[in-house]
Amino acid sequence: MTSDRERFLQDRCAQAVAQHTEKLLELSHRIHAEPELAFAEHRSMAAVAAAVGAHGFEVTTGVGGLDTAMTASSGGGELVVALCAEYDALPEIGHACGHNIIAAASVGAALALQPVADELGITIRLIGTPAEEIGGGKVLLLERGVFDGVAMAMMVHPSPYEICEPRSRAIADLEVHYRGRESHAAAAPELGVNAADALTVAQVAIGLARQHLEPGQQVHGIVTHGGAAPNIVPAHTSAMFNLRAAEMESLRRLEHRIRCCLEAGAVATGATMETSTVSPDYAELRADSRLVAAYREAIVRLGRVPAGRDEETSRIIGSTDMGNVTQSIPGIHPAIAIECGDAVPHQPDFAAACNTDSADRAVLDGATAMAWTVVSAVTNEGLRAELLAGATRRLATSGKPAATGGAA
Structure with missing residues (x-):
């Protein structure tokens, strides 16, 4: 009172x-x-x-x-x-x-x-x-x-x-950069390593993983660089993803799963991959x-x-x-x-x-x-x-x- x-x-x-x-x-x-x-x-x-x-x-x-x-x-x-x-x-x-x-x-x-x-x-x-x-x-x-x-x-x-x-929700961000090799997309595509394909494979893997996410987990992202021109095999692509979970322990498990999806893009295409974070994790x-x-x-x-x-x-x-x-x-x-x-x-x-x-x-x-x-x-x-x-x-x-x- x-x-x-x-x-x-x-x-x-x-x-x-x-x-x-x-x-x-x-x-x-x-x-x-x-x-x-x-x-x-x-x-x-x-x-x-x-x-x-x-x-x-x-x-x-x-x-x-x-x-x-x-x-x-x-x-x-x-x-x-x-x-x-x-x-x-x-x-x-x-x-x-x-x-x-x-x-x-x-x-x-x-x-x-x-x-x-x-x-x-x-x-x-x-x-x-x-x-x-x-x-x-x-x-x-x-x-x-x-x-x-x-x-x-x-x-x-x-x-x-x-x-x-x-x-x-707790949140982490992941920024991913794929690097491949340029080539003429029509005259010599076999000489290129397509960084855009690496990102596509990663996005597909993340999309399929969503069916199996724990309650409260979410993933959403944007492509921040997708290539320079359609007739150049993209040698560099970037994306940023937000990972959310009900609490920090769940967020750590989600981050491991999404990193595996990102790595799949590099493995499938032969591109190299680097990841970084923009923000500290939010609890x-x-x-x-x-x-x-x-x-x-x-x-x-x-x-x-x-x-x-x-x-x-x-x-x-x-x-x-x-x-x-x-x-x-x-x-x-x-x-x-x-x-x-x-x-x-x-x-x-x-x-x-x-x-x-x-x-x-x-x-x-x-x-x-x-x-x-x-x-x-x-x-x-x-x-x-x-x-x-x-x-x-x-x-x-x-x-x-x-x-x-x-x-x-």
């Missing part, structure tokens, strides 16, 4: 969101209007940094060795709360995953918590996390210490559905049930109707590098609904829906709900103690000195 103190602090957070409404919506619209791809989100990062820097947050850019990653910190409490601001876009279709909403909502939650940070005994750490769509920005920042000392982490993601505890989401419960209560109080548990279990939101964060740190990644008709993420119509009045409401409600979730968690003495103990234990395991808050 919500205590009077908790409700009072939450009301102050809501007032702060209301105070900053114009700034937050302007930020969302600005990022939406200037989509930038992974690791090139310079304008978006600068806009996020400016939005909180103007209110006294200590901003550090280029964290974790990534030019477009940043942190912004406020408060000096021992319990560090991370709010993740994504801002990368998709090729050709822009912000069709709504990262403009994610960034603005996390900025809003940071500004909402700032007036009550000292009373709550927290440090707010807004983390600008580039390259979620490809590149694994959060995975790199996690490995490089930007999340060190964090007791809990959160973000909200726009969706056609209101889901407090969505499921995601599946593992949301903290206590934070989910607090978020669910907050979103209901705001007048939203979250999906039931059965629907939550059945809906998969894709994959996210926030999964790696929640595997290491108590966290949540709820889906907040926007009005988008029949559109779903990664469609142009969803990009358009992410710059509407409904999207604006998601920014403000998402900011408020995250702030209220933090208040609920840290005013619960038992949960607070567990969160602090976990952060201390993780630091001790990493061999790094304990943090006392402040900038990353």
Whole structure:
């Protein structure tokens, strides 16, 4: 049951969101209007940094060795709360995953918590996390210490559905390059080694393997280079595949099977093969049930109707590098609904829906709900103690000195 103190602090957070409404919506619209791809989100990062820097947050850019990653910190409490601001876009279709909403909502939650940070005994750490769509920005920042000392982490993601505890799949990517030998496709085809045939054999093998994939496993890909001209036997072809599975162990088994399919193309044609990865592997989401419960209560109080548990279990939101964060740190990644008709993420119509009045409401409600979730968690003495103990234990395991808050 919500205590009077908790409700009072939450009301102050809501007032702060209301105070900053114009700034937050302007930020969302600005990022939406200037989509930038992974690791090139310079304008978006600068806009996020400016939005909180103007209110006294200590901003550090280029964290974790990534030019477009940043942190912004406020408060000096021992319990560090991370709010993740994504801002990368998709090729050709822009912000069709709504990262403009994610960034603005996390900025809003940071500004909402700032007036009550000292009373709550927290440090707010807004983390600008580039390259979620490809590149694994959060995975790199996690490995490089930007999340060190964090007791809990959160973000909200726009969706056609209101889901407090969505499921995601683990994902790996594989880029394959086949190299053969050019020749005249009509006059001397017998002298060529056809790299396009190697890729075709691999695709056929993958297609046949799909019948035998484990539940939750998926493979999808594109040809990124298929040859230069039809009268030249292709000497170089490339493709990229996404491999998804319910969890990491299943993903490893799937990766072995798909690598065998790729090798079949090389063996069948005599081409040579090289594989590489573009992103680190993304783990599946593992949301903290206590934070989910607090978020669910907050979103209901705001007048939203979250999906039931059965629907939550059945809906998969894709994959996210926030999964790696929640595997290491108590966290949540709820889906907040926007009005988008029949559109779903990664469609142009969803990009358009992410710059509407409904999207604006998601920014403000998402900011408020995250702030209220933090208040609920840290005013619960038992949960607070567990969160602090976990952060201390993780630091001790990493061999790094304990943090006392402040900038990353």
